[in-house]
Structure formats: C-alpha cells, structure tokens
Amino acid sequence: xxxxxxxxxxxxxxSPSKKVRIARIRYPNWEKQETISLVIAYQRQLNEFSVVTCxxxxxxxEQKWEKISSLCSKDGVSRDAxxxxxxxxxxxxxxxxxxxxxxxSEASSFWLMSGSSRKDKNLPxxxxxxxYDCMDAFMSSKTNMKLHKSL
Numbered sequence: 049x050x051x052x053x054x055x056x057x058x059x060x061x062x063s064p065s066k067k068v069r070i071a072r073i074r075y076p077n078w079e080k081q082e083t084i085s086l087v088i089a090y091q092r093q094l095n096e097f098s099v100v101t102c103x104x105x106x107x108x109x110e111q112k113w114e115k116i117s118s119l120c121s122k123d124g125v126s127r128d129a130x131x132x133x134x135x136x137x138x139x140x141x142x143x144x145x146x147x148x149x150x151x152x153s154e155a156s157s158f159w160l161m162s163g164s165s166r167k168d169k170n171l172p173x174x175x176x177x178x179x180y181d182c183m184d185a186f187m188s189s190k191t192n193m194k195l196h197k198s199l
Contacts, residue, residue, distance in 0.1 A: 075127075078135055082125045083179050086132055087139070089119035091186045109133075142172040143183045 078086075093116050113129035116136075120127055127135070146158050149171055158166065163173045 075131055080176050080179060084182055085120050085123040085125045086135055087179065087182050087186060089116045090136055092119055139183065142175055143180060143187065145171055146175060146180060
C-alpha cells in the first residue's frame, strides 16, 4: 500500500519498494462562476485595502490572498489562497493581453477570432466574455481611480 504525504502542491509517494516519487497535485479547473466570484472578491478586497492603507496599515501578500480566499469561500468557492493567487495572475495577464489587442489592434476583434487565430497572435486561446466584462468593469474603474488620484 502506498503512503501519501501532501506538501502544498507537491505530493511525496512512498511505495513498498521504497522508491520515492514526487508528483505535482493537479487541482480541478476553475468553473466560470468560481472565476467571477474570484474577480468580485479581489475587487472587494482591493476596495477594503484602499480604506485600510488610508489609515496607514499595510497588508502582507499572504494575508491579502487569505482574505480573498475567505471571501470566495462565502460564495461557495472552495479554493485556497495559493490557488486564488495563481488564478488571478493568469486572469490578469490574459485580460491585459486581450485589452491591449482590443484597444490598439486594427485587426479583427479577439471575440471574433478562432482559437487558432488567437494563438497565432500570441493571445489566449479562450477567455470567457462574461469574465472579461466583469474584469473590464473593475479594471477600468481601477484605472480611473489612479487617474483621479494623480490629478
């Protein structure tokens, strides 16, 4: 019988032959509603953080992602802080690439391209439009807040 010891995202598996194998744990894919909950939780946390920083206190990155994970959990999304952080990084990177394409490209819209055309142009192969719109509303307001603060 195999003895399994979980260590974060790595799993050490010892077999009866005493060979040790390290395997990466694969988490389930994010559903669209989980992703939207993450975007909303991130936005809520950022709004709360801006109030806290006005009072002079800073929040550590780990605390931030624990808070976001907790907010997601209240929406029924069972993801840990590290999963939320990694998903946000991927979403943010892909959102920015699509936003830049939509803003500056004179070629066809990202939303009208086939998956292979998107990949040829170094764009994400797929990205849900509802998730993009949710992020765009939030990211645009975030950009507007930065502009108002600098004026």
